[in-house]
Amino acid sequence: MNATKFAGVRAFSMTPTRLGSGTTDIALSQKLQEELKFEQEAAAETAAPDTTPEFLKSFLEQGVWSIEDVRGNDEVALTRKFGDENLRVVFSIADIAVEDEFEDPEAQPEEDDAETVLATPIRTSVSITKSTGPGALNIDLTAQDNAFTVENISFYDDAKVGTELTAEADWKRRGLYIGPSFETLDYTLQEEFQKYLAERGLNEIVASFIPEYAAYKEQQEYVKWLGKVKNFVDL
Structure with a gap:
């Protein structure tokens, strides 16, 4: 039996690519830097840094x-006391991001930036609790064009269920009756609810502030995001 001869096996030499040093890293980092510079210059045109x-x-x-705003979070809360009541108004900058994502540049009206901000609807949740008794009144609103539109008013017997932002509280809220759609209420009842909210400071001043602050915070968070991502890519 003839011996089988095997051809010599070539030893391939591979240069390992260091993690974090892919071929696309430099281009991505440069593009992130361009966007970061653009956003910083645009912000400097409206207000001095810091x-x-x-x-x-x-x-x-x-x-x-009072404003509760934690850096890196997408939710902002406005709080105040009104007599024996505690009011908490919560809104998210996510609505700004969604609005930007679906905008049609060709359909944009020729308006200045302030008017565009005011036209962005921001969903807002208001909770009212009392130190003199149990329960929480929750109101779902939309802030747009210097006014609030009431969507729904719900009541929770347990204030914690109505106000806590936990998975347990969210689970307990599911399946509970949240009240009728606001627009189905008697018109005079709607008016009284609107007066009730206005007396507690939920007026045109707050309705115009919320979209403007949401846009302001979204811009800040975006700039920080660009910087953090660029720094990570550059590692």
């Missing part, structure tokens, strides 16, 4: 509402 915008100064100087 300064409080005039609209925010004016709102805070009124001394009615």
Whole structure:
């Protein structure tokens, strides 16, 4: 039996690519830097860096509402006390991002930036609790064009169920009766609810502030996101 001869096997030399050093990294980093520079220059045109915008100064100087804004979070809360009541108004900058995503550039009206911000509807949730008794009144609103549109008013016997932002509270809220659609209520009852909310400071000032602040925060978070992603790609 003839011995079978095997051809010599060539030893391939492979240069390992270091993680974080792919062929597309440089191009991506450059594009991120371009976008970051553009956003920073655009922001500098409206306000000096590290300064409080005039609209925010004016709102805070009124001394009615406090702002709870955690960097990196997409939700913002306005809080205040009204007699024995505690009011908490929560809105998200996610509505700004969604609006931007589906905008048709060719369909944009020739308006200035302030008017465009005011035209962006921001969903808002208001919770009212009392120190004198149990329960929570929750109101779903939309802030747009310097006014609030009431969507729904619900009541929870347990204030924690109505106000806590936990998985357990969210689970308990599911399946509960949340009240009728606001527009189906008697018109005079709608008017009284609107007066009730206005008396507690949910007026045109807050309705115009919420979309403007949402746009302001979304811009800040976007710039920070660009910087963090670029730094990560560059590692």
